[in-house]
Amino acid sequence: MKESELIKKIIKIFNKTDRNIILGPGDDTAVLEMGDKNNFYLLTVDEMVENTHFILDFLKPEEVASKLVRMNVSDIYSMGKAKPCYCLVSGGLNYEKINDLWVSSFLKSLKKELDRFSIINIGGNLTKSKEIFFSMTLIGKIDKNKIIKRTGAKAGDFLCCIGNCGNSRAAVDIMTSKKRNDLNKIEEKILKSFIKPEIYVSEIRILSDYASAMIDNSDGLFRSAQILAEMNKIKIEMDFNELIKLCDINLVKWAYENKKDPVEYSLFGGEDYNPIFSVPPDKLVILSKKIKNIKVVGKIREGRGLKINGYYGKIKNFEHF
Structure with missing residues (x-):
C-alpha cells in the first residue's frame, strides 16, 4: 500500500469529530476551537528518522535539529498568518552510534532554532532505538479570520x-x-x-x-x-x-x-x-x-x-x- 493510499484509509477509519474540530486529518495541521475568542489552535507532528530522512555519517547533529524544527514550522505557517508557540520533542537514541557530544550539539541547535521562531519546548519523551529518530509535535495559533485551508481554489485562479x-x-x-x-x-x-x-x-x-x-x-x-x-x-x-x-x-x-x-x-x-x-x-x-x-x-x-x-x-x- 502506498503512503497516499494508507493516509486515505486512516482518514476513513478515524472519522469521528466534534464541534471543537475545525479541521481534522487532510490538511497541513489540525485546527481546533479551544475557547479562545480570537484564535484557533493548530497542531502538527513530523519526524526525522535515521536512514529515511537523514544519514548519520552525512548530517551533523546541528543540521538534524534544524531540519526537524523547520519541517514542522512549515506546516504551521502553511495555514496562513499563524504563529508557532509550543512544542513536544521525542527521541529514540542509540549510544552505540552517537555520544554525549553529539546529543549536546543537537540540543543546542534545537534550542537555537526554536528561539528563532519564538517556540517554547514544554516536554517530550526519550527511548532507546536501533535507528535514531526525533519527533516534534508543534502547537500554534491563528486568527480565526485569517486561516487558509487546502480547499478554496476555484476555476480561473x-x-x-x-x-x-x-x-x-x-x-x-x-x-x-x-x-x-x-x-x-x-x-x-x-x-x-x-x-x-x-x-x-x-x-x-x-x-x-x-x-x-x-x-x-x-x-x-x-x-x-x-x-x-x-x-x-x-x-x-x-x-x-x-x-x-x-x-x-x-x-x-x-x-x-x-x-x-x-x-x-x-x-x-x-x-x-x-x-x-x-x-x-x-x-x-x-x-x-x-x-x-x-x-x-x-x-x-x-x-x-x-x-x-x-x-x-x-x-x-x-x-x-
Whole structure:
C-alpha cells in the first residue's frame, strides 16, 4: 500500500469529530476551537528518522535539529498568518552510534532554532532505538479570520509558489552517492537547502490576505498540485517547459553536470517546504507588487485532475513507501 493510499484509509477509519474540530486529518495541521475568542489552535507532528530522512555519517547533529524544527514550522505557517508557540520533542537514541557530544550539539541547535521562531519546548519523551529518530509535535495559533485551508481554489485562479523547488530531492541523491567531504561548492549549496529550508514567514503573512488555498511543498510540486486538484474538485494545468523557472542555478548546474533533468527534480521532489497556493487573477496583480519572488506555475480550470503539458516521462511522486 502506498503512503497516499494508507493516509486515505486512516482518514476513513478515524472519522469521528466534534464541534471543537475545525479541521481534522487532510490538511497541513489540525485546527481546533479551544475557547479562545480570537484564535484557533493548530497542531502538527513530523519526524526525522535515521536512514529515511537523514544519514548519520552525512548530517551533523546541528543540521538534524534544524531540519526537524523547520519541517514542522512549515506546516504551521502553511495555514496562513499563524504563529508557532509550543512544542513536544521525542527521541529514540542509540549510544552505540552517537555520544554525549553529539546529543549536546543537537540540543543546542534545537534550542537555537526554536528561539528563532519564538517556540517554547514544554516536554517530550526519550527511548532507546536501533535507528535514531526525533519527533516534534508543534502547537500554534491563528486568527480565526485569517486561516487558509487546502480547499478554496476555484476555476480561473492561478497556481503559484514562492521560492525554488527540487533542491531537497537533489540533496538526497547527493547524500546517497557521495561522502560529505567529497562535495563540491554547488553540492554543498544544494545540501544547505535541504538542511535549512527557507520558511517564508513575511511573504506568507502578506499572501494570507490574497490566497484562496495553500499547501506546503513537503511532497513535491506535482503531488501538492494533485492534492489541491482532488480536494477542490478542479483541474490544474502546468507547462513542463515553463517550470525551469522553479530551479535555482545550483540545481540547474548540478543536474546538467550529472545528465539529469532539473525540471523533473522541481516537479517530483519533496521536502522543499515552500508555500504553493492558488490566487484569483485580480488579486495576483496586487500580490505580485507586494511579493517579488512569486512564480506562476499553473492555471486552474473547470474539470478534474492534473495535467502537465509537454511532459511525456514517468510520474515519480514523492512517497515514503
